[in-house]
Amino acid sequence: MENTMTKSILKNKCLIIDGTRAFMMVWLGQMISFIGSGLTSFALGVWVFQKTGDITQYALISMFFILPGVLLGPLAGTLVDRWDRRTTMFISDLGTGLSTLSIAVVYLLGGLQVWYIYVAVFLSGAFGSLRMPSMQAAMTMMIPKKSLGRTSGLMEIVQIGQFLIAPIVAGGLMESIGLAGIVMIDFSTFLIAISILLFIHIPRATVTAEGCAGQGTVLQEAVYGWKYIKARPGLAALMVLFAFTNFTTEMTVVLFTPLILSFASTAKLGLAMSLCSSGFLVGGLLMSIWGGPKRRVPLMMILMILLxxxxxxxxxxxxxxxxxxxxxxxxxxxxxxxxxxQVIWQKKVAVDVQGRVFAIRRTITLATPLVTYAIAGPLSDLVFEPLMTVNGALAGSFGQVLGMGPGRGIGLLFVCMGLLTTLVTAIGCLSPRLRKVEEELPDAVITQSAQVKIEKKLPSLLPARSPRNKIVYAKCHDLKPPLPELLSRD
Incomplete structure (x- = not known):
C-alpha cells in the first residue's frame, strides 16, 4: 500500500519532507482531524439524547468508542510495529473517516438508528486504536531526543482541541447544517490528515535486540508488549500508578456535569467547562515551550499530588x-x-517494540474509564447522595463541612477521589523502582549518529527495506552483541 501511495511522489524527492518539519505537518493534520472528531462526537451525543431522552443510551456512545481500544489494543500495537508507521496512520485515518461517513450516508437515506451509531462508532474506535500508538512511536523516530518533551506537549494540545474547540463550534453548527453536515466536515478533516501523510517521510524503526526477542506470531508479538513491561519493574510501577489515578480522575470528569447542574444553570455549566478546560491548553502550551526538567518523575509525583x-x-x-x-x-x-x-516511555522503550508496548499501556489506561462509567452513576445516586441529604447518615459530620442536599453527595465523592489520588501517588513514591526508573533504565532511543556507528561496525547489516528509507536494518540473528554493548565499544 505504501508503494502505491507514494510511487508518483518518490520520483521527485524534494516533495518528501522528513524530520521535525514532517512531524509538525503530521501534528497539524491530526490537530484538524481531532477537532473534526470532536464535532461528530458532540453532534452524535446531542442527536441520540434528543431522540431517546435516555442518559444510558447517550453514555453508550463513549463506551462503544473506547471498547475497541481495550479489546484490540494489543493487536493494534503489533500491527504498528509490523507495518510502516506512516502506512498505519494512513489506514487508521481512512478507516475512521469512512466509518464516520457511513453515519451521514445512512442519515441522509432516512434510516439512521441508535444501534447503527454504536456499530459505526465501534468501527471508528477500532481503526482509531492504531492512531495514537503509531503517532507516538513515529514521533520517537522523527524528533531529536532532546525535543521529545516539547513535542509531547504539542501532542497534548492535539487531543485537547476536540474537547475545548469542538463543542463550541458544534453547538452552533448543529442548528444550521445538522448531523449530516457536521459528519461531512469531520470526513473532510480526515482527508486533510491523509493528504499530509502523502508528502512526509517517517523512518522505519531500527531493529534492536529487544525487537528480535519479541518476534513470532501475531499473538506472541502482542503478548510480548506485556512481557516487556513486566520485565522492567519501574515501567510497570509507572503504568499501574497511572491506571489507578486515571480511575480517580475519570470519576470526577464523569460527575462534573451533574455536580454543576445540581445548583447552577446550563449556561453556567458551559462557562465552567470552558474555563476549566482552558487549563489543558495552558498546560500543553507550557510543555511545548519548556519541555520539562531532565528528571521527570519527581515533577510528575508533585503534580499528581496537587491534582x-x-x-x-x-x-x-x-x-x-x-x-x-x-x-x-x-x-x-x-x-x-x-x-x-510519555517522554519517559519514548526514551526507555526500544523503538521497534514501542507500538506493542504503548498499545498495552493504552489498553490499561482505557480499561479504567470503562469501570468508571459502570459504577459512577450507581455510586453517586445510591450511595453518596443519600448519605448527604438533610437526614442522611453523614449530615451531622461531613454535611456540616460540605453542605447538605442535592449534589453534595457528588461533592463528597469528588473529595474522596481527590484524596485517593493523593494517597495512591504518595504510596507510589515509596517504590524505589518507580522513583529511579529514569536512572536504572538506559535510554533506548538510537540517534542518527548511532545509526552510522552501527552501520560501520556491523558488516552484515542489510540495506533499507524500501527505496526511500534512510535507516539500515540488521538480520536479527546477526544482531550480536546487543546494541548497547556494540555502541559502547571504541
Missing part, C-alpha cells in the same frame, strides 16, 4: 467560582503529567 488536592477542592462547596479555579488548576497539571510520562 488530587485540586480535585478535592472542587467538591468542597457548591460554588461555581471555587469549582472553576480548582478545575483550572487541576487540568493545568494534566498535560504536564501526561507528556512527562
Amino acid at each position: 488530587g488536592v485540586f480535585s478535592t477542592m472542587i467538591g468542597l462547596r457548591a460554588s461555581v467560582g471555587l469549582i472553576v479555579v480548582s478545575g483550572f488548576l487541576a487540568t493545568l497539571t494534566v498535560p504536564i503529567i501526561s507528556s512527562s510520562n
Whole structure:
C-alpha cells in the first residue's frame, strides 16, 4: 500500500519532507482531524439524547468508542510495529473517516438508528486504536531526543482541541447544517490528515535486540508488549500508578456535569467547562515551550499530588467560582503529567517494540474509564447522595463541612477521589523502582549518529527495506552483541 501511495511522489524527492518539519505537518493534520472528531462526537451525543431522552443510551456512545481500544489494543500495537508507521496512520485515518461517513450516508437515506451509531462508532474506535500508538512511536523516530518533551506537549494540545474547540463550534453548527453536515466536515478533516501523510517521510524503526526477542506470531508479538513491561519493574510501577489515578480522575470528569447542574444553570455549566478546560491548553502550551526538567518523575509525583488536592477542592462547596479555579488548576497539571510520562516511555522503550508496548499501556489506561462509567452513576445516586441529604447518615459530620442536599453527595465523592489520588501517588513514591526508573533504565532511543556507528561496525547489516528509507536494518540473528554493548565499544 505504501508503494502505491507514494510511487508518483518518490520520483521527485524534494516533495518528501522528513524530520521535525514532517512531524509538525503530521501534528497539524491530526490537530484538524481531532477537532473534526470532536464535532461528530458532540453532534452524535446531542442527536441520540434528543431522540431517546435516555442518559444510558447517550453514555453508550463513549463506551462503544473506547471498547475497541481495550479489546484490540494489543493487536493494534503489533500491527504498528509490523507495518510502516506512516502506512498505519494512513489506514487508521481512512478507516475512521469512512466509518464516520457511513453515519451521514445512512442519515441522509432516512434510516439512521441508535444501534447503527454504536456499530459505526465501534468501527471508528477500532481503526482509531492504531492512531495514537503509531503517532507516538513515529514521533520517537522523527524528533531529536532532546525535543521529545516539547513535542509531547504539542501532542497534548492535539487531543485537547476536540474537547475545548469542538463543542463550541458544534453547538452552533448543529442548528444550521445538522448531523449530516457536521459528519461531512469531520470526513473532510480526515482527508486533510491523509493528504499530509502523502508528502512526509517517517523512518522505519531500527531493529534492536529487544525487537528480535519479541518476534513470532501475531499473538506472541502482542503478548510480548506485556512481557516487556513486566520485565522492567519501574515501567510497570509507572503504568499501574497511572491506571489507578486515571480511575480517580475519570470519576470526577464523569460527575462534573451533574455536580454543576445540581445548583447552577446550563449556561453556567458551559462557562465552567470552558474555563476549566482552558487549563489543558495552558498546560500543553507550557510543555511545548519548556519541555520539562531532565528528571521527570519527581515533577510528575508533585503534580499528581496537587491534582488530587485540586480535585478535592472542587467538591468542597457548591460554588461555581471555587469549582472553576480548582478545575483550572487541576487540568493545568494534566498535560504536564501526561507528556512527562510519555517522554519517559519514548526514551526507555526500544523503538521497534514501542507500538506493542504503548498499545498495552493504552489498553490499561482505557480499561479504567470503562469501570468508571459502570459504577459512577450507581455510586453517586445510591450511595453518596443519600448519605448527604438533610437526614442522611453523614449530615451531622461531613454535611456540616460540605453542605447538605442535592449534589453534595457528588461533592463528597469528588473529595474522596481527590484524596485517593493523593494517597495512591504518595504510596507510589515509596517504590524505589518507580522513583529511579529514569536512572536504572538506559535510554533506548538510537540517534542518527548511532545509526552510522552501527552501520560501520556491523558488516552484515542489510540495506533499507524500501527505496526511500534512510535507516539500515540488521538480520536479527546477526544482531550480536546487543546494541548497547556494540555502541559502547571504541
